[in-house]
Amino acid sequence: MRLKKPRLIVTFHTTTAAMGMEIACSRAGLPGRLIPVPREITAGCGMAWCAPPEAQADLEAFVTKENITTAGWYELTL
Amino acid sequence: MIYLDNAATTLKKPDCVVAAVTEALCNMGNSSRGTHDSSLKSARAVFAARSSLAKLFNAPGPEQVVFTQNSTEALNMALCGLFCKGDHVITTALEHNSVLRPLYRLEDEGVISLSVVPADRQGRPDYDAFSRLIRPETRAIVCTHASNLTGNVMDLERVGAIAKSHGLLLVVDASQTAGAYPIDMKRMNISVLCFTGHKGLMGPQGTGGMCLARDVRIRPFKVGGSGVQSYSRAHPAEMPTRLEAGTLNGHGIAGLGAGVDYILEKGVDAIHAYEIALAKHFYEGVRDIPGVTVYGDFTNWNRTAVVTLNIGDYDSGAVSDALWEDFGIATRPGAHCAPLMHHALGTAEQGAVRFSFALFNTLDEADAAIAAVKELAQCD
Known part of the structure; x- marks a missing residue:
């Protein structure tokens, strides 16, 4: 498996919200990509936004500004 | 011919619709079922179509756009999911059976009582009858935006104002107007807008949906696979997943999105x-x-x-x-x-x-x- 490193994980209630995050971040040039929700957060399926931890402040401000609904913010070593 | x-x-569909469906058939996986490229392509196409439809109808946002098989399915979901025993509903003589039959069934099952706004020999509705037919237990007005028989358009701003002034829901069948006649959910006070994809929106058959005002809650018609919250006994409550169970018609929705974008451009x-x-x-x-x-x-x-x-x-x-x-x-x-x-x-x-x-x-x-x-x- 690949080398683990700290990652910021943002979860959503719906795929639609996750896709909204991807589009908005892409347009704004903010880092990250969609990954399966890690089991450390919840078992099952679903998508999460994975970004470098140092981007948290920018992403939090951006999500508030864009009115994107998130379910949770986590820092995990994955 | x-x-x-x-x-x-x-x-006849625009070339971009044919191209979008072909591209989808060749390259799209299942939306909301993973994060590999094929699945994300589908999820992106579905999200883009929601966003375009929200823009076209001035709906509250992409999360308030629900995909169904057609208008009939959307109307059945809305009408069966909104009303409770004792509700009174007003509809009109202009309606298609996709509105009338779900309402008749609810009436026959003793769930609702129903009143019908009449039309004259030119097919024009008696607008004064909407207010006249309202009772204390009236919950909603359900009407078409245009008669599929005569082409007469319902003055939805007028009907929406009546609904708003009496605190009623306004459920609209936009089968004949979506893409072909201006629709503004907010200006018209529309609570639920039901549309089909294969007529004025120029998409494939088997596509359609509904747009919900922010405060409208519909009991789900079906529950099941959602791609999220899999270990919860209950289907997700959040929109639009709340009203979408099972694999979406991603290939069709890709074509529908292309049709809507074509309309927005024209x-x-x-x-x-x-x-x-x-x-x-x-x-x-x-x-x-x-x-x-x-x-x-x-x-x-x-x-x-x-x-x-x-x-x-x-x-x-x-x-x-x-x-x-x-x-x-x-x-x-x-x-x-x-x-x-x-x-x-x-x-x-x-x-x-x-x-x-x-x-x-x-x-x-x-x-x-x-x-x-x-x-x-x-x-x-």
């Missing part, structure tokens, strides 16, 4: 103006032909591009068949699933022949249809 049955389904006003010019040309060419009776309100052109007529007392099916066999013109005869409207027009027995125009029709085709009606009327 001259295809003038666009109120049933638009036959402009609904411009599309409506073009289609109405064809309908008006046809109407003016046939209205004075001896033996021809045209149905509907043509005192103004705030209507859809539908012209419905009969020739003498000929069966509408025989006229439509002659148009097809002898002139290669495709029209729709019969009852059009609009029984109350036919009763109002006095055409329940004869039916009527509907000519419906769309963006890819031409003036030459309208002229050919006029000539065909003239010739058939001369044989009367």
Whole structure:
């Protein structure tokens, strides 16, 4: 498996919200990509936004500004 | 062939729709079922279509756009999921069976009581009746945006204002107007807008949906796979997942999204103006032909591009068949699933022949249809 490193994980209630995050971040040039929700957060399926931890402040401000609904913010070593 | 049955389904689709469906069939996985590229391609196409539809209808946002198989499914989901025992509902004589039959069933099951706003011989609704029929237990007005039989458009700003002033839900069947006539959910106070994808929106059959105002909650018609919250016993409560269970028609939705983007680029006003010019040309060419009776309100052109007529007392099916066999013109005869409207027009027995125009029709085709009606009327 690949080398683990700290990652910021943002979860959503719906795929639609996750896709909204991807589009908005892409347009704004903010880092990250969609990954399966890690089991450390919840078992099952679903998508999460994975970004470098140092981007948290920018992403939090951006999500508030864009009115994107998130379910949770986590820092995990994955 | 001259295809003038666009109120049933638009036959010719923009090239971008065909390309989008082909691309989807070749490359799209299952939306909301993983994060590999194929799945994300599908999820992106679905999200893009939601966003475009929200923009087209001025809906609250992409999360308030729900995909279904067609308008009928959306209307069934809305009507069966909104009303409780004892509710009173107002509908109109302009409705298609996709509205009437779910309401009749709810009435027969003792869930709702139902009142119908009547229409006159020109198919115009009695707007004063909406307020007159309201009772303390009235919960909603359910109405079409335009008659699929006459092309008469309902003044939704007027109906929406009545609904708002009495605290009622307004559920709209936009099957005949989505993509072909301006719709603004906020300005019209629409609570639930039900649409189909394969008519004015120029998408594939098997696509449709509904847009919900932010404060409207519908009990899910079906629950099941959602791609999220898999270990929860209950289906997710958040929109739009709340009302979407199972794999979406991603391939179709990709085509629908392309159709909506095409419309946004062209402009609904411009599309409506073009289609109405064809309908008006046809109407003016046939209205004075001896033996021809045209149905509907043509005192103004705030209507859809539908012209419905009969020739003498000929069966509408025989006229439509002659148009097809002898002139290669495709029209729709019969009852059009609009029984109350036919009763109002006095055409329940004869039916009527509907000519419906769309963006890819031409003036030459309208002229050919006029000539065909003239010739058939001369044989009367």
